[in-house]
Amino acid sequence: MTEQTRVARSIPRRGRERNLVDVHPDWPGGPLPALIRANTPDVDLAGWLAGRRDEVDELARRHGAVLFRGFAVAGAEDFRTVMAALSDEVLSYGERSSPRSQVTEGVYTSTEHPADQPIVLHNEQSYTVNWPLRIVFHCEVAPGAGGRTPLADSRRVLARLRPETVAEFERRGVLYRRNYLPGISLTWQTAFQTERREDVEAYCARALIDVEWVGERQLRTRQVRPAVRRHPVTGERTWFNHALFFHVTSLPDDVSAGLRAALGEEDLPYQTAYGDGTPISDEVLAELRAAYAAETRSFDWQRGDVLLVENMLAAHARDPFTPPRRILTAMSDPTAAPELTEASHPMPAPTGDPA
Secondary structure, eight states, X not given: OOHHHHHHHHHHHHHHHHTSEEEESSXXXXXXXXXXXXXXTTOOHHHHHTTTHHHHHHHHHHHSEEEEESSOOOSHHHHHHHHHHHOSOBOOOOSOSSOOOEEETTEEEOOOOOTXXXXXXXXXXXXXXXXXXXXXXXXXXXXXXXXXXXXXXXXXXXHHSOHHHHHHHHHHOEEEXXXXXXXXXXXXXXXXXXXXXHHHHHXXXXXXXXXXXXXXXXXXXXXXXXXXXXXTTXXXXXXXXXXXXXXXXXXXXXXXXXXXXXXXXXXXXXXXXXXXXXXXXXXXXXXXXXXXXXXXXXXXXXXXXXXXXXXXXXXXXXXXXXXXXXXXXXXXEEXXXXXXXXXXXXXXXXXXXXX
């Protein structure tokens, strides 16, 4: 019996004893995510998780994500209780890169992005020096059509890339260049939740971000981060970056062309390159897209679903949808990059930009 099978079976045995819950490591939507299904609609998920956290954590790390389905999770307050059962530290949302609304403490709406546009696969906050190990979603209102949250195993994405491609990214890193432009992207006041430039400068100094003020209203930032990291618990190497997500060519073709026609390269709201500023070639961008596409898995949301995603092990996205759709999200389990030491760069709790 493999270790993965042993872990997967350890929870179902207990579920069958109570005839309440079954675990399905392989199902029509799996094995990413694994499925834990309640057999009666009144099973309290937070209560069921009590005493099972270690088993669920191990299952999630093996598969990259776990879908809890059929449990009695009716909305934001129930979801927040589930988060407390899953993790000891639920995070708030700062350094914002997309609009969203807080629903209750630590629970937010997913990215308020136009329904007819996709959101590209990404790992939450990979471009920062601290990030959540876990991002969790709750389906409060199932989509009218579409609206899936695709997943891709970041370990398998890395394995699909050519060794020379990985070596080049590991040697150079990824440069993230961002412009906060009123009327085009989020303002720096919204992104950093402050009206004071000195607050932004202090935060960016701690976060290893270079700051440049352009005129009276524009902020430009640059940061270089690794493309590959190791999971702090499993030790596995994983493709953990926003190199493709923030590249201007990942926008719809008309939007990308319009921005490039209206703005200089230095003024694009988001752009990525190798860490030394060398552009990422079209060939490499196509290779990244192909690797993600080959590993993408998805399922249809059902009302009450809770999806636990191990952020460093699985990327997530969002398909276009027909309203209504209301997916709530929360993040937990902060971790900091090895290059960031508490003594030299104390950081606030990590925050995210979930889709």
